[in-house]
Amino acid sequence: MDRNQWRMAVQRIVRSEMSIRGVKYQGLSDRLAEVGIDQTADNLRNKVNKGILGADLLLQILFVLNARALSVETIASVLDEQE
Secondary structure, eight states, X not given: OOHHHHHHHHHHHHHHXXXXXXXXXXXHHHHHHHTTOOOOHHHHHHXXXXXXXXXXXXXXXXXXXXXXXXXXXXXXXXXXXXX
């Protein structure tokens, strides 16, 4: 696996969780602000589109979205879909 595949996996997982909950980037920004994380909608969009998030921000996003459990199987499935 190369770095781009991992970045695409991050992108797909975050977008999927946002889509399931009907959350747009401004809504994600607002939810993060409620827990003290300052990220603009544009900044989040850029980071998610590039698939480049720090581990802390990824966890914060999954937390505020009340995301499904993220398992090794889920990650493997997302990576397999890219091939």
